[in-house]
Amino acid sequence: xxxxxxxxxxxxxxxxxxxxxxxxxxxxxxxxxxxxxxxxxxxxxxxxxxxxxxxxxxxxxxxxxxxxxxxxxxxxxxxxxxxxxxxxxxxxxxxxxxxxxxxxxxxxxxxxxxxxxxxxxxxxxxxxxxxxxxxxxxxxxxxxxxxxxxxxxxxxxxxxx
Numbered sequence: 001x002x003x004x005x006x007x008x009x010x011x012x013x014x015x016x017x018x019x020x021x022x023x024x025x026x027x028x029x030x031x032x033x034x035x036x037x038x039x040x041x042x043x044x045x046x047x048x049x050x051x052x053x054x055x056x057x058x059x060x061x062x063x064x065x066x067x068x069x070x071x072x073x074x075x076x077x078x079x080x081x082x083x084x085x086x087x088x089x090x091x092x093x094x095x096x097x098x099x100x101x102x103x104x105x106x107x108x109x110x111x112x113x114x115x116x117x118x119x120x121x122x123x124x125x126x127x128x129x130x131x132x133x134x135x136x137x138x139x140x141x142x143x144x145x146x147x148x149x150x151x152x153x154x155x156x157x158x159x160x161x
Contacts, residue, residue: 013078013086017056018043019070020138021094027117028135029097030126031063034113039126041091041135052090060094064115065106071095074138077150079130091138129153 018041021029030039042063046055053070061067071093080086107115120139124132133153141148148155 011086013080013088014084015046015052015055015088015090016044017046017052017059017090017092019056019060019092019094020074020135020142022096023117024096024098025117026139027119028123028139029094029115030118030123031107031115032113034109034111038128038131039116039118039123040131042094053092056090056092063108063112065108066101066104068094068097068101073147074141075134075148075150077134077153079134079150079152089134091134093142 020041023029029042031042032039042060043056044059044063046052050058056070057067060070073090074093075089075091077089077091078087079089105115118126120136123135127135130153134150137148137150137153137155150156
């Protein structure tokens with residue numbers, strides 16, 4: 001089906017959804033994928049006809065083996081990639097995980113090597129800069145109880161670190 005001129009100008013971004021889980025010390029749960037050389041947050045791509053929230057729930061269940069209730073939206077990040085095109089990434093609040101929650105985790109071994117909780121400084125050491133900025137901004141949005149809009153993991157008009 002051919003696109004008309006107006007449709008051809010419209011963005012057709014890929015969408016992904018991730019979740020921030022925290023421990024009692026306020027550190028963020030990160031996952032170590034088998035197929036990447038850096039750590040990620042639980043989550044993945046939104047499928048056709050699926051909402052970002054439902055994608056986040058599905059991905060957490062697939063990756064970690066449990067489906068906790070997810071909280072509010074923390075961040076939306078416009079983060080195009082030269083190889084993949086336009087991307088819009090949603091980050092949701094998974095809340096604090098207690099000992100019982102951690103005991104229920106069952107890693108999808110085909111995708112994940114391990115999990116760990118990291119401080120903001122440690123996140124920057126274990127992942128790519130754009131994701132580190134996104135996670136830190138979403139953590140701050142959680143503390144401020146106000147979602148944030150980001151571009152490449154930062155507020156528009158600010159310089160990348």
